[in-house]
Amino acid sequence: MEIKYYDKLLVSKFSPENRCNVEDGAILIVTPKRLKKNTGYVGHYFVDHIDQKTKSQYGWVKTVAPMSLNDFINKYLQSTQDSDTIFHNKVMLDSIQNLSVDTPVAATYSERGIEQKRMEFTVHKVFFR
Numbered sequence: 001m002e003i004k005y006y007d008k009l010l011v012s013k014f015s016p017e018n019r020c021n022v023e024d025g026a027i028l029i030v031t032p033k034r035l036k037k038n039t040g041y042v043g044h045y046f047v048d049h050i051d052q053k054t055k056s057q058y059g060w061v062k063t064v065a066p067m068s069l070n071d072f073i074n075k076y077l078q079s080t081q082d083s084d085t086i087f088h089n090k091v092m093l094d095s096i097q098n099l100s101v102d103t104p105v106a107a108t109y110s111e112r113g114i115e116q117k118r119m120e121f122t123v124h125k126v127f128f129r
Contacts, residue, residue: 003068004068004069005066005067005068006066006067006068006069006072006093006097007063007064007065007066007067007097008061008062008063008064008093008096008097008099008101009027009028009061009062009064009072009076009093009096010027010028010046010059010060010061010062010092010096010105011025011026011027011028011059011060011062012024012025012026012028012046012048012056012059012060013058013060018057018058019045019055019056019057020056020057020058021054021055021056022046022047022048022054022055022056023048026048026049026050027048027049027076028046028047028048028049028056028059029046029047029049029052029076029077029089029092030044030046030047030085030088030089030091030092030107030121030123031047031052031085031088032084032085032087032088032121033109035109035119039111039119040110040111041108041109041110041111042108042109042110042119043057043106043107043108044106044107044108044109044121045057045107046058046059046092046107049076049077052078057106058104058105058106058126059104059105059106060102060103060104060105061096061099061100061101061102061103061105062101062102063101069086069090069093072089072093073086073089076089077089088121091121091122091123092107092123095122095123095124096123099125103125104125104126104127104128105123105124105125105126106123106124106126107121107122107123107124108121108122108124109121109122110122
């Protein structure tokens with residue numbers, strides 16, 4: 001199996017008025033949200049990779065030296081083995097690889113499916129007015 005490399009990460013831009021409380025330039029990760037039920041649309045947030053608590057509503061794309069998912073896990077996720085955390089961060093990395101540097105993104109859970117409803121995690125581009 002071929003190893004996929006990622007050359008983009010998300011960084012923060014400190015802006016309390018936009019609910020971005022992580023210091024400028026910090027690497028952002030995702031911690032999974034425990035959803036109680038399928039609810040249509042649930043906003044989520046990114047967190048500082050160091051304390052994994054300080055929240056940022058948005059992240060900005062930054063180019064970095066290419067790294068594998070395992071490299072990312074070891075460096076930014078404190079070598080976690082939690083499959084849900086790894087999955088969420090892989091979705092984040094996959095979602096931003098084709099975006100331009102400095103593109104702002106947000107994270108959400110959206111209800112998908114007709115007969116088998118499920119909540120799907122996405123990281124997507126946002127536009128500021």
